[in-house]
Amino acid sequence: MFHAERFVEKSISILQSEIQGKALIAFSGGVDSTVCAALVNKAVGDQLIAVHVNTGYMRKDEPEQVKQLMRTLGLNYRYINASTEYYQALTGVEDPEKKRKIIGEKFIRIFESVGRKEDIHYLVQGTIAPDWIESGGGLRDTIKSHHNVGGLPKDMKLTLVEPLRDLYKDEVRKVARVLKIPVAERQPFPGPGLAIRIIGEATPERTKVVREACDIVEKEIEHAAAKGLMELPWQYFAVLIPIKTVGVHGDKRAYGNTIAIRAVQSVDAMTCHYSTVPHEVLDTISTKITNTLKKKVNRIVYDVTNKPPGTVEWE
Amino acid sequence: MVRIYVIDNGGQWTHREWRTLRDLDVETRIVPNTTALKELQKDHIHGLVLSGGAPRIGLKGSLGNCAEYLDAAEFPILGICAGHQFMARHFGGKVQPSKTPEFGQIELSLCIEEDSLFKGVPKKSIVWESHNDEVTHLPKNFITLGESENCKIQAMRHRDKHFYGLQFHPEVEHTQYGEHIFQNFIGLCEE
Numbered sequence: 160m161f162h163a164e165r166f167v168e169k170s171i172s173i174l175q176s177e178i179q180g181k182a183l184i185a186f187s188g189g190v191d192s193t194v195c196a197a198l199v200n201k202a203v204g205d206q207l208i209a210v211h212v213n214t215g216y217m218r219k220d221e222p223e224q225v226k227q228l229m230r231t232l233g234l235n236y237r238y239i240n241a242s243t244e245y246y247q248a249l250t251g252v253e254d255p256e257k258k259r260k261i262i263g264e265k266f267i268r269i270f271e272s273v274g275r276k277e278d279i280h281y282l283v284q285g286t287i288a289p290d291w292i293e294s295g296g297g298l299r300d301t302i303k304s305h306h307n308v309g310g311l312p313k314d315m316k317l318t319l320v321e322p323l324r325d326l327y328k329d330e331v332r333k334v335a336r337v338l339k340i341p342v343a344e345r346q347p348f349p350g351p352g353l354a355i356r357i358i359g360e361a362t363p364e365r366t367k368v369v370r371e372a373c374d375i376v377e378k379e380i381e382h383a384a385a386k387g388l389m390e391l392p393w394q395y396f397a398v399l400i401p402i403k404t405v406g407v408h409g410d411k412r413a414y415g416n417t418i419a420i421r422a423v424q425s426v427d428a429m430t431c432h433y434s435t436v437p438h439e440v441l442d443t444i445s446t447k448i449t450n451t452l453k454k455k456v457n458r459i460v461y462d463v464t465n466k467p468p469g470t471v472e473w474e
Numbered sequence: 475m476v477r478i479y480v481i482d483n484g485g486q487w488t489h490r491e492w493r494t495l496r497d498l499d500v501e502t503r504i505v506p507n508t509t510a511l512k513e514l515q516k517d518h519i520h521g522l523v524l525s526g527g528a529p530r531i532g533l534k535g536s537l538g539n540c541a542e543y544l545d546a547a548e549f550p551i552l553g554i555c556a557g558h559q560f561m562a563r564h565f566g567g568k569v570q571p572s573k574t575p576e577f578g579q580i581e582l583s584l585c586i587e588e589d590s591l592f593k594g595v596p597k598k599s600i601v602w603e604s605h606n607d608e609v610t611h612l613p614k615n616f617i618t619l620g621e622s623e624n625c626k627i628q629a630m631r632h633r634d635k636h637f638y639g640l641q642f643h644p645e646v647e648h649t650q651y652g653e654h655i656f657q658n659f660i661g662l663c664e665e
Contacts, residue, residue: 160497288489298484298507300528327493429490430602430646432579467604468577 161326163333167198170322174202177320182281183208183273185266185307186236188225189348191285194331195323196234197338199283208279209234212269214262215242216352216366219374228342239269245354246363253359255474256304262351263310271316282317287326289428293470302470306350327427346377346394347428347471355474357399365399368455372397372418375447380422383440392434395422397448398462398473406457415457418448423471431466476664477501478521479514483537483556485526486604490645491554494656495523507538511546521550521663524557526604526643532559532569533607540564550636550662552591555605558639562630565613574624576603582628582642584620589631591638591658592619600650601628601642608641636662 184196186209199207209229213222222238229236248261270282284307294309295301304310311319323331328347335343354361356369376397384391398419406413420441422434445459462469478500480491488504495502505514507524514522524540531537537560543551544564553561559569582601584592601622609627612618620629622642630639638659644652 160499288493292486292489298482298528298531299486299488300484302486325489426647427490429487430643430648432648465578467602 161330161333163330163337166334167201167337170198171202174199174320174322178203178206178281180281181206181208181277181279182283182320183210183270183277183279184283185270185285186211186225186229186234187348187350188221188228188342189285190328190331190335190342190345191287191323193228193232193285193340193342194335194338195283195285197232197340198322198334199320200232200234201338205235207235207283208273208277209236210270210273211236211238212266213238213240213242214245214352214354215363216245216354216361218348218353218377219370231341237273239273241265241269249354249361251360255355258354258361258474259304259306259351260310262354263304263306264312266306266310266350267312267315267317274317280318281320282315283320283322285323286321287323287328287331289327291324292429303474327429329426349472355472356396357401358473359401365401368416368452369397369399369418371452372399372448372456375451376420376422376444379440379444379447380436383437388437388440389434390424392422392436393425393428393431394471395434397421404458408453408457413453413457415453415455417458417460418452418456419460419462419473420444421462421471421473423466425466425471428471431471433463433465436461475499475501476521476660477517477519478523478660478663479517479519480504480523480525481507481509481538481540481543481557483507483525483527483531483540485528485555487643487645488525491523491525494645494653495660498653498657498660500660507540509539511539511542514543519549521552521659522547524551524553524560526555526557530607532556532563533571544637550659551638552659553637553639554643554645555641558630558641559607559609561637561639562609562613562616562627565616565632567609567613567616568611569607570610572606572608572625575606576622576624578602578604579648580622580642582620582622584629586617586619589619590636590662591631591655592629593658594654595651600648601644601652602646602648603642605641609639
């Protein structure tokens with residue numbers, strides 16, 4: 160069995176001998192990077208600097224929440240708003256692998272520049288098993304390049320430290336509970352963020368649309384789960400499909416985009432079953448999204464694909 | 475403690491096989507499929523899992539040193555997906571592209587009354603799949619243990635040795651009796 164207490168003990172002693180000097184951690188505020196930060200902080204204390212990069216593809220109010228979380232955890236942190244840079248780098252980019260690689264490389268370049276300024280030589284990442292498995296390499300096929308593995312530039316100057324590499328999300332959550340970290344039950348959110356929830360070019364305008372739709376899906380599903388109407392899924396969000404269909408708005412023709420609702424059940428993200436969201440919940444989400452985003456979105460679909468053959472995120 | 479290694483043929487779920495074994499308190503490691511049999515014997519392993527593999531790897535060609543393991547092993551071997559397909563080919567069976575490939579949730583029907591690997595598994599159960607190719611002709615000395623609607627050889631066994639091949643994936647969370655099947659395999663390795 161996996162013993163979280165033993166894992167914490169063992170990791171701390173390994174980290175203390177592995178990290179000689181200052182280290183920075185790529186801190187997204189998700190379960191993996193938060194657990195990783197708490198673990199490394201326990202091992203090397205203030206030698207660790209948490210860096211949160213706002214890519215512009217964060218969810219609603221997320222940058223503020225992440226800053227608050229870094230303060231709660233007592234981390235020595237830096238906040239970098241790089242949205243403009245990211246939007247620029249992704250202009251005209253439609254291919255999902257290209258998006259992931261550009262985002263991955265940009266993260267590293269930002270971390271390297273912090274490293275140079277502050278004399279840091281180690282980069283700590285909350286990489287977990289599915290990240291490197293799906294990124295491929297050697298015999299293994301590349302399913303998608305996770306920004307923290309397949310998206311790493313070859314000439315990276317920082318030394319990588321990845322204490323959670325052999326863990327799956329359910330095990331990371333066990334570690335989170337042992338470390339008493341408040342985000343243990345938070346749903347996963349990918350490093351490339353909303354950029355991979357927009358099919359095609361991830362423009363600032365489309366980002367606004369999918370951010371609003373994601374917020375509605377999250378709130379409604381959490382609300383329904385709290386009321387006991389359904390089980391809280393493993394992950395639940397919206398995807399913007401820039402395909403236009405015809406609708407009618409108050410006797411007038413409408414012609415807008417499509418939003419897909421995605422919700423899945425899983426334990427480790429390696430296989431997933433789509434969630435059975437009650438129709439009344441889907442109904443509320445559908446009405447809210449189309450009414451809130453009426454100029455942009457006039458059709459909602461529900462994704463009923465398992466993994467395999469699908470993956471959780473669409474890109 | 476029973477020691478079972480996982481031979482990595484490049485599957486997406488190789489690490490899941492390792493995890494399932496570790497969760498069942500087996501001493502386990504993932505080793506590349508280029509590892510010499512001698513190396514494995516040095517560690518006195520009690521059993522081996524041949525993982526699934528990268529696309530179409532089960533269809534033709536060699537699979538690292540898997541042939542050597544199958545020829546010389548005196549311990550139980552469980553081949554999964556590409557590992558199962560290679561086992562079939564190695565002993566004279568045939569592997570071809572599936573007419574209807576299977577991905578995700580499928581119903582497995584067992585077609586034998588009793589078998590050690592499936593002890594305690596009901597006649598019909600939910601398993602998860604991810605394959606483009608399949609075993610179409612059973613090798614000599616093997617018997618079919620289970621089938622699905624679109625794949626007639628979902629599970630097979632050597633008549634005399636504890637060599638098993640499974641087209642489905644017992645290592646993933648969504649396969650209903652997956653851990654149970656692993657537990658049975660561990661039981662065979664302990665004998």
